[in-house]
Structures are given as C-alpha cells and as structure tokens.
Amino acid sequence: MFDNLQSSTSFYLLVAVVLLVVHISYSMFRSKESSREPPGPKPLPLLGNLLQMDLKRLDISLLKLSKTYGSVFTVYFGLKKVVVLAGYKTVKQALVSHAEEFGERDITPLFHDLNKGYGVIFSNGDTWKEMRRFALSTLRDFGMGKSLTEESIIEECHQLIKNFEQYQGKAFNNSQIVAYAASNIISALVFGKRFEYTDPVFRTMVERDRETIHLVGSVSIQMYNMLPWLGPFIKNRKNMVKNVTDNKEELKQIIADRRKNLNSETCRCLIDSFLMYKLNLEESKIKDSQYHDENLANTLLNLFAAGTDTTANTLRWCLVLMAKYPHVQDQVQEELSRVIGSRQVRVEDRKYLPYTDAVIHESQRFANIVPMSLPHRTSQDVTFQGYFIKKGTTVFPLLTSVLFDESEWENPFTFNPSHFLDREGKFIRRDAFLPFSAGRRVCLGESLARMEIFLFFTSLLQRFHFSPPPGVTEDELDLTPVVSVTVSPSPHELCAVSRH
Template identity: 65%
Template sequence: MLEGIFESSTSVSLFGLFVALLVFFHFFISIFSSQERREPPGPRPLPLFGNLFQLNLKRLSQNLYDLSKTYGPVFQVSFGPKKVVVLAGHKIVKQALVNQAEQFASREITKAFYYINKEHGIILANGDSWKEMKHFARTTLKDFGMGRKTSEEIIIEESVNLIKEFEQFQGEAFDNSVALTYATSNVISALMFGKRFEYTDPFIKQMVERNQETIHLMGSASVQIYNFIPWLGPFLKNWTNLMKNMEDTKADIRKIIAELKKTLDPEMCRCFIDAFLIRKHNLEDSEVKDSHYRDENLLYSVINLFIAGTDTTATTLKWSLLYMAKFPHFQDRVQEELSRVVGSRQVRIEDRKNLPYTDAVIHESQRFANIVPMSLPHTTSKDVTLQGYFIRKGTAIFPLLTSVLYDESEWESPHNFNPSHFLDEEGKFIRRDAFMPFSAGRRACLGESLARMELFLFFASLLQHFCFTLPPGVSEDELDLKPVVGLTLAPKPQKLCAVGQL
C-alpha cells in the first residue's frame, strides 16, 4: 500500500514537473517570440480610445508626419481599439509598396469606404473582383486612347474651350477652379460616356459640385470618427451628407448607363460603359458563371474613375496656377521656353521632351502641392516583417506620401517650390525616384498616364495664352497657400487674373 502511495506521489510529482517545464517552455518561447516579432513603436494608447486624444484628425497627415520624426519611419498609432501602422519616408514606402508589393497591395476597407462602395468597382475593392475590374479598366481605357494620340486630341479640344472660358473675363480677377474642374471632368467623361458637356450643363455642374463636397467630407474628422464608432453615424451631419451625395451620384450615373443601354450597338463601342455592357452580354451568352461583370461593378467602377479622374488633376492645375502667380519669375521662364520652342502653334505632347523647364515646373507643382498626402489606406494580405518589425495580416497601413515628397534625404530644398529638383546641371529634365504623387506599386493611380498628359497639355496651353497674376492690391505675401483639408488637399477658393499674352 505504501508502495502504491509512493508510486502515486512520484507520478504526481513527475506530472507537476512536466507541467512546470511546459509553462516555462511556453514562457520562454513567448519572450523569444515577442523579441523576434517586435511591434513597431508609437505613442502609448489609452484603453478603448487608443491615441485619439493625441491625434489631430483635422490635419492627420501632418500630425503623423510630425510623429514620424519621433518614432521613426515605421510606427503605429491606435484609432480607438484599431491599430494602424504608418510608413514614412521614401525608402520605407518604396520597400513596402514596391519591393514587398504582394503583402501590401490590399485596400483597407474602412466602415465609410464599405458603405460608400460596397467593395465593388476598382479603387475601394479587393480580391478577384478588384483584379478583374482593374485589368478591364486599364485595357479598355488604353483601347480608347488613354495616354495616347486619341486622348491627346480630347485634351487639346478641351483646352481650347477652357481658354475661351478664361478669355471671357478679359483680364479681370476670377475664380478659375470651377472651369478647370469642368475641363478635367470632360476629359474623363469622353472616355466614360463618349461625350463632353458644356460648362453650363446642369449635369456637369451638379456632379462636379457634389463630387468636390464628397472628397472634402471623406477627409473630415467626423467621418474618420465614424470609421471606428459607426453607431454615431446618424448623429454626424458630415456622414449623412456624404451618404446623400453618394446616393445622388449613383442615381445620376445610373441614368447615363440606362441611356447608353438603349442605344447600345455591339458593333460600335463608343465608351467605357459600352465596352463593359458588351463584355457582360457576351459572357451571359456563353453562360459563364460567377462573372464579375455585374451592374454593381459597372456603376461603382464608373463612379470611381469619374471622381478620381476629375478631382486630382483639376486640383493639381489649380495649385500650379497659384504657384505661377505666387512665383512670377518661374512663370516668366516657362513662357520664355514655350515661346522659343513652340511659338504660337498648339502645343503637343511630343513637345514635352523639348520643354524641360516647363516639365520641371509641372512636376514640382505636383510634389509641392502634395494633394494626396496619405494615399488611400492599404492593409497587409499576410503576416509581414518590415525593417525588423512584425506586422500582422489585416493590419491597416498608412503610406505617408507627404513624407516621400518632402523627404529631406531625397530633395535638396523640400519645403520650397524649386523646379531645379527636376533639372540637371545642363538644364535637362531628370526623373526622381522619390516622386510619388500617384503612389506606387499595385495600387498606383490607374490613370497616371492620362493625368500626366492632361497636366502638361492644359498647363502649357494656358501659359501660352495667359500670364497669371494676383488681383490688384493683393501682394504675393498675402496669397494664402494653406490647403482646404479633405481626402485631397485643395487650395482655398481664390481669384486670379488671366491676362492675355500678346
């Protein structure tokens, strides 16, 4: 009996020792794992609220840029209970978006993004549907001449209309932002809908005004708060206004799609919508199952491309003309080069290689304006290690494009408007690796080639015909270059004079 008790005690002791070893081993592994999988640094979060009280949601991009100087190029902040990893500086943004593109290519679908887009379309979608819609959009827009001769003619035609619009003011001060937005909207309208609109057309006026408000609301503090406290939605005026804008936009685009359906001819493809409808019809005839060519993807793809194709290019042009009025000596050099190389004839895209200073000024306007300072948020598609920090699958990623375009290790004078950033010692145009206004990697702007062509042709044509000056009595120091913060950074509405060139 004693032997049994002894054996039993020994068994218990051995079992206890085994458990203790397991606990010790697990503890050791946990410590080792935490050292190996160290998370990015960042400000200490509060329970439930995270770092909300330490963040300026009205100027979040600048706030995060400032934090990067304390915590380094890879750090994390908490929006309520949600952790977000911020990437700052050219080196680390390129490493993530380009060198580790597969791991960082997914789009973070915030609460606001989901209710705006329902994960359809191109910009705010993921997975096979996103890949297919992106491929279709790229090939279709190329077929319609995006970035090629066909789109060049569309832009030139629109620049003629824009110049006529400016001429009506006969050198008097006016707000050029509306006409610039109509012009860029008409370029994407020609590709999407197969037609342009007169600047007095109620449709284009409503769409442009509504889209500009939508862009502003999406970057507002209250909509960002909605993303992590969604039950507040009905009490947030900006959120309810945003939802109304999106419903109105969807209704307008549905009308256009319905009109094009009525006159659809499979033998004569007129625009992006026609191409989508023809593809959808062909797939239905072939009885292909689980096709991504559904009405929802068409609707949201058109909305995505229309808004993105209008806003960013128009906003960049607004900034570029303000810079010309603010820094007239740069404007003088652009006009001297245009006069010497092009003369009075219509500027063409092939002239760009012979207009290095004009090209440099356009690129510097894009860099300095920094209109998409945070890009759109990404998310990791798998566990990943970046600069020694472990980032879990599904973590939201904020690539700070402002930290790339203003990277002090990449630009000689990042906080000054300096076209020499894009010129070598002989005055020839040079490309810069840290020039990322269109983002980079698999989520880079789909319409980059079109936007680059628009910026060059519109800007050069306008500078051929007009000298942009401040209104009488307004000095260059009084010109306000502080942006209106939204999803993009737009200039405040300000008047300029467009004085005709002799």
C-alpha cells in the first residue's frame, strides 16, 4: 500500500511539474503577444534560448541574434528573461537619455554571494548612490586624474621597466608583472601605499582576483546564475567565494592597521577618509548610515579588482598588438622619438602624439575588454523604441555591438588606428568609443585608467621593442581572447628588447 501511495505521489508530482512548465511557457508567449515587448527567438520550456547561444562567447551569439531581431530584443536564459540592447545609438539612448530607467544594477545570485548588496559596483539604491559619490569624490581628492597621480604612475612605470629589463630581451609572460603595476596605482589611492612585486600577500590578492574574474564567465557559473539551487554542486562557485572571503580578510587587516594609526591631519587614502567620515557621523549620533565596515570592505574589494584587471588587460592587449603589427609599433616609436625624445612622457604630451593616441584608442576598441558591460536592470516600467519593458527586467548593454558597430566604424573587425585619425593625421574623437560604458554606471575610474594606459604604454614603447618569441612569426601570434566577464589575451610570451 505504501509503495502504491509513493508511486501515486510521484506521478502527481510529475504531472504538476509538467503543467507548471507548460503554464510558464504559455505565459511567455502570451505575454509577448499581448503587449509590445521586444521580439526575440522562441524560447523552449525550461531551456529558454540556451541552445541558440554559445555561453563561452555569449557576446558574439547575441550580436548575431541582433542581426535578425533588431537593436532591442528579448532572450531567455532558462526561465530568466533578458532584454539585449545592441548598436551604438540604442545603447547610448538607453544608458544616457534614459539613464534613470536603465540605471540599476542586476544583482545575479553570484554577485549577491560575493557582495551581499554592499560596495560600489554590485549595489543599488541608497547604498550605491552614497558609496559611488564617496568613492568618486575621495579618489579625486587624492589626485585621480591629476598631477599627483601622474607622478605615482610615472614612478610605477620605472618599476615596471626595471622588471622588464631583467629578462634581457628574452621571451616572457608579462601578465603578472603588468597586473602588479596596475594594481599598485589603485592601491596607492585606496590603501595609501604601493607594494613590492615580491610581496606575498599582495601577489596572492592579485592572483585571487584574477582567478575570480576568470571564473565569473565560466559555463558552470552562468548555469548557477540561472539555477541557483545548483550552488552546492558547483566547485567554481565555492572557489570564488573562498577567494573573495580570503581577500576580504586581508583587507580587514589593512583597515585595522589604518584605524589604529588614524589621524585627521594626515588623511592619506580612501580608507582614512571613510573611517574619519564614519567617526564624524557617530559623534553626531547619526544612525542608519551607509558608513559601516561591510560597505568599506566591499568597496575596497570592488575598486582593487576593477582597478587592476581592466587596466592590466588593456595594457597587455596594447603590447601584443604592437608585436603583431610591427609597422604600427614603428610609427608609434618614430612619433615618440621625434616629439618627446628620451625625456619622460607626461599626460600633457598626449595632444602632441596623435598617432600614438589613436593606437591606444584603437587597441581599447579592438580588445573590447568588457564585451557585455555588467548587467543592468530597469528601475521602472519603460517604453523604449516603441517596446514595453517591465520594471525589474535584466538588461544587457552589448558593448561588443557598440565597439564593432558597422554603421559607426569603417573596418570594425580590423585593427586600424585610422579609425581615430582624420586625413591630416590629427586625432579625432569618436562618439561610439564607449569601452568604459556610459550613463549612471559608467566606470568611475575612467580618468585614472586613461592616464595609466597612456603613461605605461608610452613609457614602455620608448624603452623597448616588442616582438613574438623566437620561432614565432607575427602572423602566428595568436589574438584569440580568453573570455570571461572581461576579455584578456591568450597566455603568450613576448620579447621586450631594449632600444638603447
């Protein structure tokens, strides 16, 4: 009798699941027909449009779908509905002209695990507003985008050059060294100091962040975001949570050291400013403040990881592209020799180096470091380009479709510095150059990143000629990217041969 009851229960449970799936699928189609929602490929029950997409190169799959369904379309990741924005005009219209409606961050299960809604990147509402305002104003106070930071970057350039020189022209993988250099710039602003490249704690923190960012784009993590109940079975998720937890513990120790030596007259970094502000609020007996330890730790995590990864990857792309296209490298070095000579390049020299500036911009465009941007979410119901998009809908601003928009770029799939030069060889700005995204969620460290990339790149090109390792031709140098939430070059070695 018990066996019959168990069998009957299983049968009814199966029928209930089937009916639920049919109901959800029917609701999808009915919803799409009953209101002017963006078009898109038909989703399958449970799977949605997963079979039509390559999760290892999702941006390319979505770019192809945009050719069929237009610049605003809907796809389903399992049961999760996502609206994709494609092309420069559409992305800019959404993020800039409708900044309020498209301005929230979509917090996936993974990002909630890692940040719990705190910090400056993966937060919304009052937390995001206050942490972004504080981070931006404080970083500017400590020289972000100004001459004070320029001196810090130039000093780091010298350190980076010394490390390159140690290889004496022999081939080596520059990924770690470049990451340490980039990380030291943001470290100086948020921690009040730089680290030696041999510092074991520093090296481990950078490597944990690199691994975490790499794993974000893995198929297993994407599946977890669609089906959170899979969490206990996904090793990559466990590794990422451990990495972030361990880095947070290191940061808490740095915070404790800064708190111990806190002095309002010698406020040296973002941590000091945060702690002083927190003390002032406590003395004023202001409650419900955003200035607490979790927001500080997560803001530091966000800035440290983002300030390292994107800048380091961009610089690595710049160098491998110079080795791939030696005629471009020769022109950059000719311009640097003619205009600058042997003295240190300064930020103010950029306007006198149009070809070099064009090469840097084209490297950023071609590298396409953050192809999907980070997911947004609608803050309210919105009618956009004639389509109705419901409040709370996940939105992907497809930056690949902007940086490779065939209506904006003459040869979008070719590395071509002429995209940023007029007929007289003068540098020209292009509206569709949006590697830092746009609108309310534009990268808050854009000015810092631009300064870093320019000074690191020009300093290295003054000193070294970059080429493939012995036995590898320029044509054989692989530009196939490693794609995660950010895009990095495939593991490779380059020779940095001294020019002096």
